[in-house]
Amino acid sequence: MKKFLPIILFVFSLSLTAQINTDRVLLMGRNALYYEDYVLAIQRFNMVIGVKPWLGEPYFYRALAKYYLEDYQGAEIDCSHAVERNPYALNHYVLRALCRINQDRYALAEEDYRKAISINPLERNSWHNIVLCQIELKQYEKADSSLDVMLRHWPHDAEQYTMKAQVSLLRTDTVQAEKWVDRALGKNEYDGKAWSMKAMFQGLREEYKEAESSLDKAIMQMPRMANLYVNRALTRYHQDNLRGAMSDYDACLDIEPRNYLAHYNRGLLRASVGDDNLAIEDFNFVLELEPDNTIALYNRALLLDNIGDYNGAIRDISAVIKDYPEFWEGYRRRASIRRKVGDTYGAERDEFKLLQARLDAAAGKKQPVRTRKKSEKRIEDYAALVEEDTHEEENEYVSEYRGKVQNRQAELRPQPIYSLAYYKKESETNPYIAYCSELEKLNAAHALPQQLYLTDREAPLTEKQTEKRQASVVDLTQKIEEKPDDRDLLLQRALDYYHLRDFENAVYDMTALLQTRGADVLALVLRAQCRFAQLEVSRTTASASDLRLGYLMVVQDYNKASDLVPDVPFLHYNVGCVEVQLADYVAAQKSFSRAIALDPHFPSAYYGRGVAYILGGQIEEGLSDLSQAGELGLYTAYNLIKKYSKEKDKAK
Secondary structure, eight states, rough: OOOOOOOOOOOOGGGGGGOOHHHHHHHHHHHHTTTTOHHHHHHHHHHHHOTTOOOOOOHHHHHHHHTTTTTTHHHHHHHHHHHHHHHTHHHHHHHHHHHHHHHTTTHHHHHHHHHHHOOOTTTTHHHHHHHHHHTTTTTTHHHHHHHHHHHHHHHTHHHHHHHHHHHHHHHOHHHHHHHHHHHHHHOOOOOHHHHHHHHHHHHHHHHHHHHHOOOHHHHHHTTOOOOHHHHHHHHHHHOOOHHHHHHHHHHHHHTTTOOHHHHHHHHHHHTTOOOOOHHHHHHHHHHHHTTHHHHHHHHHHHHHHHHTTTHHHHHHHHHHHHHHHHHHHHHHHHHHHHHHHHHHHHHHHHHHHHHHHHHHHHTTTOOOOOOOOTTTTTTGGSSSSOOOOOOOOOOOOOOSSTTTTTTGGGGGOOOOOOOEOOOOOOOSOOOOOOOOOHHHHHHHHHOOOOOEESSSSOOOOHHHHHHHHHHHHHHHHHHHHOOTHHHHHHHHHHHHHHHHHOOHHHHHHHHHHHHHHOHHHHHHHHHHHHHHHHHTTTTSSSSSHOOOOHHHHHHHHHHHEEEEEEOHHHHHHHHHHHOOOOOOHHHHHHHHHHHHHTTTTHHHHHHHHHHHHHHOOOHHHHHHHHHHHHHOOOOTTHHHHHHHHHHHHHOO
């Protein structure tokens, strides 16, 4: 059970570094880490390291903050410090391995995973990543052997069989690869990667209908994998389903707007159905990505000729001929266009070049052949759809860290609560502005050093902002000693503590304010959000009873605030969010409904109620609310709609 430390007022003064409570500062650093305040987190861990440099824990957490900031070299160094101080902590090796992978140092990463396995032989993620490191190092026999070990430990896990197939492919054994894929699907018929590989084998045999069916299943499991739509488009094209192929290229570009293959192939399809202007747009995009792509250039030239832009067509063909001086079809096309613009002399020169080539060929004279890169396409294939050069899988390293912090909202849970904060992120997807009259009065009175916002998208502090808040705490502490009951001073310091992720001191200040001055809307809201923030950090470590008690205290604060200002939608919304955490979905639905009744244009309230409905087993009602949230601009709702629409279909 996570124990909350006793409340100790903390003053941010460098001169008092030796006097700090390191356990408390470490906790504050972890709080900051959880809330993505990586700069602040590093500062906290620096303080602990300065006082107790023999501890491995602050080095590990500082490494984690640097890792999230993509400072992989710095994170690796800190992990090494952590390993020196505690060589028996599995996480130290795992994180260092990830840092090394991001620096393409696969052999050293494998060493770290081996050490992790020596601590825990059943550390599955480490085994998985060892295989991927061996693949990167082209050590395919070793990868096979490692996978055999994994199959002995986890014989029912389809992923190992899919990886065996991948390794077999890399060893050019397609027969064995397909056998492994079939075994993977025998273990798990919902393995999207396996269906994707199955489709590849079927496509190689020109079994396009079967390949399309396999890709349908792959897409059902991995709807955000852009390349799957490109591959299915090719199978549809080979079945003369141009409309379906076009739809797939559109779907791919919705997910990955800069996908080269999708733009190129869609351009060819648009050209084939006479949609020349839109086809030109696709080839323009391809040429923005690859200005020296002569094949795309020639295709654009043909389209420019079709729409009457003859000068543009001549320009593009001339560039192609410069790169491919033996491309005779280019001379023929350019001669034709030159005649259209009255350039008889230029046309005759091109035609003479063609005649000379035919005469040389008849006489058996060989034309010089330019050496090109092996990977380059032949210019003569300008009208052919592009297929991927390789079928190698993009390796995905498994980590307990990546996404643990940043992707909290991937869970089936409401959007963030609305909090009082000095700094906020601008949101294009949820432009809703929450309102609180008490906050407006406070800002109008200029009682705080800067404007205070009510936001569900807090921004992490920069280094400069962190220093500002730390200095403010020092200054305010001196002032509060003289005026211990000053409401504005206590509120300011509590806000500073909150931004510095010192939630307990913030709660302490707001409790003191409420005890001395009675009911205060902003104090109740601030105390509630601090308590909620504490609980979010400790959700996986605290006991169920402690969490329940804590969440009930948060609800109590919001309800007291709502009693003072009953017509404020965000208060009911916040209560609903907390009730979801309490698994009281009926109560949550009622709270979100009250928020919606007060403001029918509140997207997060519809989103929250939709989540509460789904968690309560009412999927259809949940989808309806999520749809409303999406309509109001909260587009993340559509991810849940896609997922739970399938769940609804399964239930039928």
